[in-house]
Amino acid sequence: MIGYVKGVVTHLFTDSCFVDVQGIGYRIFIPNSTRQKLAIGQKDTLFTYLNVREDALTLHGFYTQEEYELFLSLISVSGIGPKVAAGILSAITPQNFRSAISANNAAILTKLPGIGKKTAERIILELKDKVGIGAESDVSTSGQSADSNLPGDIQQEAIQALIALGYNQAEITPVIKKIYQREGATHTEISLEQLIRFTLKEFGRR
Secondary structure, three states: OOOOEEEEEEEEOOEEEEEEEEEEEEEOOOOOHOOOOOOOOOOEEEEEEEOOOOEEEEEEEEHHHHHHHHHHHHOOOOOOOOOHHHHHHOOOOHHHHHHHHHHHHHHHHHHOOOOOOOHHHHHHHHHHHHHOOHHHHOEEEOOEEEOOOOOHHHHHHHHHHHHHOOOHHHHHHHHHHHHHHHHOOOHHOOOOHHHHHHHHHHHOOO
16 A cells, blocks of 8 residues: 655646656645645655555545545545545545534534535444544644643634534634533533533524
């Protein structure tokens, strides 16, 4: 299996690129999030997945390890192939995708290309323990403990996740304040996943 490809980008297309590696040009299919980071003439490294079918071999590339790992998780879900998985990564960031999974928000997933209601529910069921916010390691990729998140950081992450789900900050902030008052908790006693879930429930009561 080809783990990564390192070379000069010679061509950029809508959903793919050519990367020259010592005179050999590899066509690599990429999501829009990766395409935006590439430039013709620029030397880059793409994490790759080789999709093997009876009639074709296709190479899919990703600018970050995070995108690559999410892609692998998506294609592990029944009914989701590489093309649909790449379309999902083109339409939503990994962070916002994890937020939607953690909040059991099938509605935001059905807005993604190729995803219907049943598939959205299957994604939540199969991936929540793998890619949901609650499934992340206690140690972040930067090496800091998750407990080191400041209360304000948790609130800001929750606000950004909820904005991605279609709400605006003006309506989110007072609801978050109300949740802390209702729960009788300090800011450090409510996790990011709980805060998102409580806020969505509060919006549902309106």
